[in-house]
Amino acid sequence: MSVVVVVGTQWGDEGKGKIIDVLTKDADVIARYQGGHNAGHTVMIGEEEFVFHLIPTGILHRGKICILGNGVVIDPCALINEIKWIREKGIEVDNNLFISDRAHLVLPYHQIYDIKDEKRRGDNKIGTTGRGIGPSYTDKIARIGIRMADYMDKDLFYERLKTNISEKNLFLVRYYGHEGFKFDEIFDRFMEYRKEIEGYITDTNIILKESISQGKNILCEGAQGTMLDIDFGIYPFVTSSNSTVGGVCTGLGIAPGKIDRVIGVVKAYTTRVGEGPFPTELSDSVGMRLRDQGKEYGATTGRPRRCGWFDAVVVRYAAWINGIDRLALTKLDVLDRCEKIYICTGYQYNGKILKEFPSSLNIIKKCQPIYKEMDGWIEDIRGIDSFDDLPENAKRYIEEISNIVETDLSIISTGQRREETILLEENSFLNNDHSNQYKWRDT
Ligand code: IMP
Numbered sequence: 199m200s201v202v203v204v205v206g207t208q209w210g211d212e213g214k215g216k217i218i219d220v221l222t223k224d225a226d227v228i229a230r231y232q233g234g235h236n237a238g239h240t241v242m243i244g245e246e247e248f249v250f251h252l253i254p255t256g257i258l259h260r261g262k263i264c265i266l267g268n269g270v271v272i273d274p275c276a277l278i279n280e281i282k283w284i285r286e287k288g289i290e291v292d293n294n295l296f297i298s299d300r301a302h303l304v305l306p307y308h309q310i311y312d313i314k315d316e317k318r319r320g321d322n323k324i325g326t327t328g329r330g331i332g333p334s335y336t337d338k339i340a341r342i343g344i345r346m347a348d349y350m351d352k353d354l355f356y357e358r359l360k361t362n363i364s365e366k367n368l369f370l371v372r373y374y375g376h377e378g379f380k381f382d383e384i385f386d387r388f389m390e391y392r393k394e395i396e397g398y399i400t401d402t403n404i405i406l407k408e409s410i411s412q413g414k415n416i417l418c419e420g421a422q423g424t425m426l427d428i429d430f431g432i433y434p435f436v437t438s439s440n441s442t443v444g445g446v447c448t449g450l451g452i453a454p455g456k457i458d459r460v461i462g463v464v465k466a467y468t469t470r471v472g473e474g475p476f477p478t479e480l481s482d483s484v485g486m487r488l489r490d491q492g493k494e495y496g497a498t499t500g501r502p503r504r505c506g507w508f509d510a511v512v513v514r515y516a517a518w519i520n521g522i523d524r525l526a527l528t529k530l531d532v533l534d535r536c537e538k539i540y541i542c543t544g545y546q547y548n549g550k551i552l553k554e555f556p557s558s559l560n561i562i563k564k565c566q567p568i569y570k571e572m573d574g575w576i577e578d579i580r581g582i583d584s585f586d587d588l589p590e591n592a593k594r595y596i597e598e599i600s601n602i603v604e605t606d607l608s609i610i611s612t613g614q615r616r617e618e619t620i621l622l623e624e625n626s627f628l629n630n631d632h633s634n635q636y637k638w639r640d641t
Contacts, residue, residue: 199413200458200627203446204526206423207516209470210441211496211503212463213528215239216611218419219255220619221461224627226414228256229265229406231449232439233421234304234334235276236327238497242614248287249497252280254419258289263409265402268300269439269449271334272346274391276304281394297395298402299347305359305388307366307379308333314374324435325472327498335438337362346399349392359385403451410456415627418446418457424516425470432562435474443520461608461626462522464513464599466530469503471496475562478506478542492532507540507569510602515555517605524608524626527596531612536574539595542567543602572598580613585620 202221206212219241222228235251241258242248248255252272254264266272281291308330315333316323326332337343342362348354363381370376409416422441425431430442439445443460446452467488470476479485485505488494494503516522533539545552545565556562575589582588588596588610600607610620 199410199415201410201416201418201452201456202626203418203420203443203457203460203520205420205443205460205462205516205520205522206426206441207462207464207513207520207522207525208423208468208509209425209476210421210423211238211469211471211494212423212465213611214420214463215241215250215255216528216614216616217461217463217526217609218417219258220609220616220621221417221626222256222259222262224415224625225256225262225417227263227265227406227409228254228417228419229267229402229450230254230270230419230421231267232269232441232445233437234271234329234331235273235280236329236331236437236498237421239419239421240497240614243616250280251498252277253284253291253295256417256419257284257291257294260290262294263405264295265405265450266295266297266301267402267450268298269445270298271302271304271331271338271439272297273304273309273330274388274395276329278391278394295398296400296402296405297346297398299345299350299399300401300403301346302334302338302343303346303349304330304334305344305362306330306384307363307370308337310370310376311366314370314376323473325474327496329498332438349388350396350399352389355388356385359388406450406452410452416452418450418452420445424519425512427519430515430519432474432559435472442516459523459626460520461524461526462513462516462520462605463526463528464603465528466508466533466595467492468506468509468512469494471499471501471503475559475565476504476506477511477545477562477565478509478567479504480506484536487535488532491535492529507542507567508599509542509567510599511542511545511553511555513599513603517603522605524623525600525603525605526609526611527599527607528611530592530596530610531578531580531618533574533595534578534580535576537576539572539574540569541572541598541602543570544568570598581615581618582612583617583620585610585622588620
C-alpha cells in the first residue's frame with residue numbers, strides 16, 4: 199500500500215497528466231485534491247489527445263476509482279459536459295467516479311465576478327482562466343459557499359442560493375452594471391444538473407479511509423503548480439488553492455503521516471500562463487521556438503504560454519515545500535534542437551546572489567537569473583525509452599538538474615505518448631525504501 203502524490207514544481211502545465219496516466223496502472227484510486235475546471239491535463243493515447251479539466255485522468259483506465267475531493271471546486275455544468283465527452287469516447291463513467299459531499303460549487307455568479315474583477319484590475323490583472331475558481335474559494339473562506347451536501351438538500355440549497363444571489367446582485371448591478379442573476383432561473387437549472395450528478399456525491403473521505411486500510415495504492419493528482427499555490431506562489435499571481443502537498447491533507451482528508459511519496463513533475467524548461475514575474479522568461483526567438491516545439495498553448499484557455507529556461511531556484515524551492523522524493527522530468531525532447539541549454543542556478547539582486555526564492559514581488563521583479571551553460575544534443579530523442587540510449591549531453595543535463603535540485607529522478611518523458619517514457623523505477627508505489635538504481639547526486 200502507498201499514497202503517492204503528484205505535484206507540479208513550476209507554474210503548472212508541467213505534464214502532470216501524462217505522468218499520472220503512466221502511474222495509474224499501479225494505482226487503485228486516483229484523487230484530485232484542489233482546483234477546479236481551470237486545470238487542463240492532457241493525455242495522449244495513440245494519436246488521440248484527451249484533455250481533462252476536472253475528472254482525474256485515471257478514468258481512462260478500467261477498474262480504477264476516481265475521486266474529486268472536498269478541496270476541489272465544481273461547476274456542475276462543466277462536470278456534466280466532461281462526463282458526456284468522456285462517455286462519447288467510449289469510456290465508462292459510472293461506479294468509478296465519486297465526488298466529495300464537502301466539495302464547493304462554482305456558481306454562475308462566480309464566473310461573472312472572475313471576469314469583471316479581472317477587467318477592473320486593468321494592467322494589474324492576474325490573468326485568471328475566467329472560470330470562477332477564485333470567487334468560489336473566496337465564498338468558501340467567507341463561509342457563504344455552497345457545498346455538494348448543501349446542494350443535495352433542496353431546502354437548504356434554496357435558502358443559501360437565494361441569500362447569495364441577492365447579496366451578489368447588490369454589487370454586480372450597482373458597481374459592475376450587470377443585469378443581475380435571476381434566482382428562479384439558476385435554482386431551476388441547478389436542480390436539473392443535480393439529477394445528473396447526485397449519483398456521484400458521497401463522503402469520499404470514507405472511501406479513502408477504507409482504501410488506505412485495505413492496503414490499496416492511492417494516487418493524489420495535483421493541479422496547477424507550486425508557483426501558483428495561494429501560500430507559496432508569487433502572490434497575488436496565483437490560483438486560489440493549495441496546489442502543494444499540504445492540499446492533499448486538507449483537500450482529501452489524508453493525514454500527513456499517510457503520505458509515502460511525493461513525485462514532483464518538472465518540465466525540462468519553464469513555462470507560465472497568466473500575468474506575474476517570471477525570472478527566466480525568454481521574450482526572444484528562443485522562447486518562441488520553445489513554444490512552437492513544445493506546443494505551449496493553454497489546455498484550458500488556448501492562451502500562448504510564456505517560455506523560458508529551467509529555473510533551479512524555483513524547482514529547489516518546490517522540492518523543499520513539497521518534500522519531493524522523486525522528480526519526473528517531462529518534455530526533454532523539446533530541447534532537441536538547442537545548441538546550448540541554460541539552467542538558472544541563482545538570482546542576481548542588488549549586488550547579492552540569491553539562492554532561495556524571495557517572497558517580495560518587487561525583489562522578484564528585479565531578479566536577474568545567473569545561468570550555467572550546457573551543450574545541447576542536436577539529436578532526435580523522441581520516444582527513447584531507455585536511459586542508456588539517451589545522448590551523453592542529455593544525460594549530463596538530467597544529471598545536472600538532479601544534482602542542483604538535490605533530488606533523484608524516477609521518470610523521464612521523451613514524448614507525449616504513454617510509451618515515450620523512461621521508467622527508472624519499476625513501481626512508484628511499492629518501492630518505499632527510497633533507493634534508486636540511478637544515483638546521480640554527489641551526496
Ligand atoms: P485561476 O486559477 O483561474 O484563478 O487563475 C489564476 C492563475 O493560475 C492564472 O495565472 C492562471 O493562468 C493560472 N492557472 C490556473 N490553472 C492553471 C493550469 O492548470 N495551468 C497553468 N496555469 C493555471
